[in-house]
Every structure is written in structure tokens, then in C-alpha cells.
Amino acid sequence: MFETLLCSLITILPDYLYRRxxxxxxxxxxxxxxxxxxxxxxxxxxxxxxxxSLITTIFYFHPSTTNVTAAYRTVAVIPEIVGRVEEVYVQPYQKVKAGDRLFRLDSSKQQATLETARKRIAEVDAQTVVAKSELVTADAQIRQVETALGQAKDDLNTQLDLQRRNPGGVARREIDRLQSVVSGRESELAAVAAQKQTLETRIATLLPAEKSSAEAQAAEAQNAIDKTLVTAGIDGTLQQFTLRVGEVVNPLLRPAGVLVPEDAGRERLIAGFGQIETQVLKVGMISEVTCIARPFTIIPMVVTEVQTVIAGGQVRASDQLIDTQQLMTPGTVTAVLEPLYPGQYGNILPGSNCIANVYTSNHDELASGKAGTLRGLFLHAVDATAMVHAMILRMQAVMAPVRTLVLSGH
Incomplete structure (x- = not known):
């Protein structure tokens, strides 16, 4: 309507004046x-x-959209394990700091596992002490067997020496018996030495490994106990937090609530423009925004980022092939808008809806003198039409409260 009235001033009105x-x-x-x-x-x-022509020029070179939101990301309050709530330390809508305790799950099972692991460690320590005592006993047995072996060898050598000096003076059976005694003592010494080596191996290798395994089980149990205490990961405000003692919380199915970060949706707006404006939107373009949260206010913004993909064409891996017909809905080009001057954003709540205009500026090309006459006139006309779009945005800012409070019927 505004464009029609403006164009009629230089077309229909002069024609009428000429006719009249x-x-x-x-x-x-x-x-x-x-x-x-x-x-x-x-x-x-x-x-x-x-x-x-004017509408096409305005809306192409100076894109406008009502799809502007102070988008923000929330953090789900969920434990790492499934459990029943035993204590709750906070209240709904309470502001928390990173590291503050939120709630604790029942840890009786984990405590029992930790106690079992600790007793296993004590048992391994006791086995180590016993093994060292058995090692001392083995050393004594070795010395005892070595003494008996030495005595048996002396007796055998004595009988053999007598046999050499006086053949037939010593019974052959006696010599065989002494040789059997020596062989038995040697086997006994080898068995005792093997037993000592087994004890040394057990003390040096097996028992430390068992102790390390028990300590790992204790550490795992302690980690499980630590997971029963849920703390805030960031500064924020608890929302939809209605947890009560006795409830079962599941990290996959039943989160405890939502934590809204302190900086969520602050000083940044997410705008979606039509795909036809892909070639026009550039980082650094000046923008103006009006939000229903701040009536009658125009906020100067600047484009700080333009998403290089269309979210509507996203394909996710699944067990079904994607039919292109499912991607027919046209997506938008996402741009990030931030305040041009500090302190201009004001108290716009996260999630607020706004209207945004982005303006094309050809000042640099015109100032460089490289543009020809016709192109210079065209660029001047493009920049001049920004004024029309700015006036439309201000009319929308004025009418927004009236439309919301009076014409909406609420």
C-alpha cells in the first residue's frame, strides 16, 4: 500500500493534473x-x-523477514546413571552457579560395591603378609633340607671310601640305601626351592595384580558414587524442575528439568530470509530490528554470520532412503544479527520474536568512481529505496502494539 501511494504521486497524480x-x-x-x-x-x-518494480527492488536488495528469534540453547538436567532420587538441594526457578549441587540419587548399591572392593584390597594385603611369612618358612625349610642333604652325602661318601679301601667290607644294600637318601634329599630340596620361587612370584606379581584390580574396582565404585551427585555444569536458572524425593530419573527417558544458561539468547538474534536473497546477504550488512518486547523501538544491528547451507535440505542417516519429495518445503537462509552499538539491545527476553530489515549499501563502489553512469544511477536508486523500507519498518513498529493488544481480539 505504501509503495502504491508513493508511486501514484509521480504517475497517477501528474496524469490527473494534466487531464484536469x-x-x-x-x-x-x-x-x-x-x-x-x-x-x-x-x-x-x-x-x-x-x-x-519498486517492491521487487526493495525486497530483493533490502531483505526483510518476520522470522527473527532470540534463539537460545538449554541444558537438560540429567544424571549419567539411572537411579532413585534421595535428596534434592534446589528449588524450581532457582539461580545456580557451576558446581552447585542439584540432587543426589540413592547410592546404596554403589556403596556396597565400594565396600566389597575395599575388603578385597585388605584381603590381598593380608595374603601378602601371609605369603611373606611362608617365604621365611620356605627359606628355613631349604636350609634344613640342605643340611640333611649334606649329611646324607657325607654318609654316602664315607661308605664309598670304606668300600674302596676294603672291598666287601660294606654291604651293597647300605650303599644303595644312602644313594636313595641323597636322591630323596635332592628332590626335596628342589621341591622346597620351587615352592619358594612360587611364593616369590606370587608376592612380586600375582598379589600386586590382584591388589591393582581391587583398587580399580574401588575406583570404579567411587566413580559410580560420584555420579549419583548431580551438579550444575554452568551458571543458569532452573526451569521445569519439579523433581521430588523417591522419583526415578532416567538419562534417556526422564530428565529432571531444564537449565537455562545466563547468557542464553543474549545480544544475538537468529533471522531466516528467503532463498532468493542468498546472493544479497553478506556479513557486515547493516540491519534494523523491531521487537514486540520493545514497542516503538528500532534497534540497529549488523549481520555477523550467514549460514552457508539451507537447514531444510539436511539428510540424516537412517534405515530408509530419503525421497526428494520430503525436501520440497523451501528452507530459509539463516543469518546472525548482533547489536551495532553496545547497550542498544536492551531487555529482550530469549525466545522473543522480531521483524528485521537488512540494507544493501553501495557507498564504497560509488565512492571509488569505478561505476559507470547507468550503473551509478542504478546503485543510487537501490540505496535510495532503503529509505522506503526503513519507513515501512517504522510503521510496523508503531502498529505492532495496536495489532497485538487491540486487533488480535485477546
């Missing part, structure tokens, strides 16, 4: 309701063409 004063035609006589088209056909045609 140049040709002397009068309203109600030559210019009637039925003869308007014939009398003002050139002005009406030019107005329509100029209006369409």
Missing part, C-alpha cells in the same frame, strides 16, 4: 468513475509497473 488543468477535463464530467481507466490509463499503467 492541461486538457480542462473535470471530475464528474469528463473524468467519471466509469472513465477513470480510459482517462488515466497511462498514469495507472505506469503506477502499477513502477510499484511492482
Amino acid at each position: 488543468y492541461g486538457q480542462g477535463k473535470r471530475i464528474g464530467k469528463e473524468i467519471t468513475l466509469y472513465s477513470v481507466w480510459f482517462e488515466l490509463r497511462w498514469g495507472i499503467t505506469a503506477c502499477l509497473l513502477l510499484t511492482v
Whole structure:
């Protein structure tokens, strides 16, 4: 409507003035309701063409969108394990700091596992002490067997020496018996030495490994106990936190609530523009925003980021092939808007809806002098049409409270 009125001032109005004063035609006589088209056909045609051209130029080179939101990311309050709530330390809508305790789950099972692991460690320590005592006993047994072996060898050597000096003086059976005693003592010494080596291996290798395994089990149990205490990971405010003692919390199915970060949705707006404006949107473009949360206020912004993909075309891996018909809904080009000047953003709550205009500026190209005459006129016209769009945005800012409070019917 505004574009039509503006274009009519330089098309239909001059045509009418020419018909009225140049040709002397009068309203109600030559210019009637039925003869308007014939009398003002050139002005009406030019107005329509100029209006369409103006609207196309404005909305292409100066994109506008109502899909503007102070988007923010929340953090789900969930434990790492499934458990029944035993204590709750906070209240709904309470502000918390990172590291503050939120709630604790029942840890009786984990405590029992930890106690079992600790007793296993004590048992391994006791086995180590016993093994060291057995090692001392083995050393004594070795010395005892070595002494007996030495005595048996002396007796055998004595009998063999007598046999050499006086053949037949010593019974052969006696010599065989002594040799058997020596062999038995040697086997006994080897067995005792092997037993000592087994004890040394057990003390040096097996028992430390068992102790390390028990300590690992204790550490795992302690880690499980630590997981029963849920703390805040960041500074924020608890929302939808209605947890009560006795409830079962599941990290996959039943979160305890939502934590809204302190900086969520602050000083940043997410805007979605039509795909036709892909070639126009650039980082650094000046923008203006009006939000229903701040009536009658225009906030100067700047484009700080333009997403290089269309979210509507996203494909996720699944067990079904994607049909392109499912991707027919046109997506938008996402841009991030931030305040141009500090302190201009104001108290806009996260999640607020806004209207945004982005303006194309050709000042640098015009100032460089590289643009030709025709292109220079075109660029001047493009920059001038930004004023029309800015006026439309201000009209929307004025009408937004009226439309919301009066015309919405609430």
C-alpha cells in the first residue's frame, strides 16, 4: 500500500493534473468513475509497473523477514546413571552457579560395591603378609633340607671310601640305601626351592595384580558414587524442575528439568530470509530490528554470520532412503544479527520474536568512481529505496502494539 501511494504521486497524480488543468477535463464530467481507466490509463499503467518494480527492488536488495528469534540453547538436567532420587538441594526457578549441587540419587548399591572392593584390597594385603611369612618358612625349610642333604652325602661318601679301601667290607644294600637318601634329599630340596620361587612370584606379581584390580574396582565404585551427585555444569536458572524425593530419573527417558544458561539468547538474534536473497546477504550488512518486547523501538544491528547451507535440505542417516519429495518445503537462509552499538539491545527476553530489515549499501563502489553512469544511477536508486523500507519498518513498529493488544481480539 505504501509503495502504491508513493508511486501514484509521480504517475497517477501528474496524469490527473494534466487531464484536469492541461486538457480542462473535470471530475464528474469528463473524468467519471466509469472513465477513470480510459482517462488515466497511462498514469495507472505506469503506477502499477513502477510499484511492482519498486517492491521487487526493495525486497530483493533490502531483505526483510518476520522470522527473527532470540534463539537460545538449554541444558537438560540429567544424571549419567539411572537411579532413585534421595535428596534434592534446589528449588524450581532457582539461580545456580557451576558446581552447585542439584540432587543426589540413592547410592546404596554403589556403596556396597565400594565396600566389597575395599575388603578385597585388605584381603590381598593380608595374603601378602601371609605369603611373606611362608617365604621365611620356605627359606628355613631349604636350609634344613640342605643340611640333611649334606649329611646324607657325607654318609654316602664315607661308605664309598670304606668300600674302596676294603672291598666287601660294606654291604651293597647300605650303599644303595644312602644313594636313595641323597636322591630323596635332592628332590626335596628342589621341591622346597620351587615352592619358594612360587611364593616369590606370587608376592612380586600375582598379589600386586590382584591388589591393582581391587583398587580399580574401588575406583570404579567411587566413580559410580560420584555420579549419583548431580551438579550444575554452568551458571543458569532452573526451569521445569519439579523433581521430588523417591522419583526415578532416567538419562534417556526422564530428565529432571531444564537449565537455562545466563547468557542464553543474549545480544544475538537468529533471522531466516528467503532463498532468493542468498546472493544479497553478506556479513557486515547493516540491519534494523523491531521487537514486540520493545514497542516503538528500532534497534540497529549488523549481520555477523550467514549460514552457508539451507537447514531444510539436511539428510540424516537412517534405515530408509530419503525421497526428494520430503525436501520440497523451501528452507530459509539463516543469518546472525548482533547489536551495532553496545547497550542498544536492551531487555529482550530469549525466545522473543522480531521483524528485521537488512540494507544493501553501495557507498564504497560509488565512492571509488569505478561505476559507470547507468550503473551509478542504478546503485543510487537501490540505496535510495532503503529509505522506503526503513519507513515501512517504522510503521510496523508503531502498529505492532495496536495489532497485538487491540486487533488480535485477546
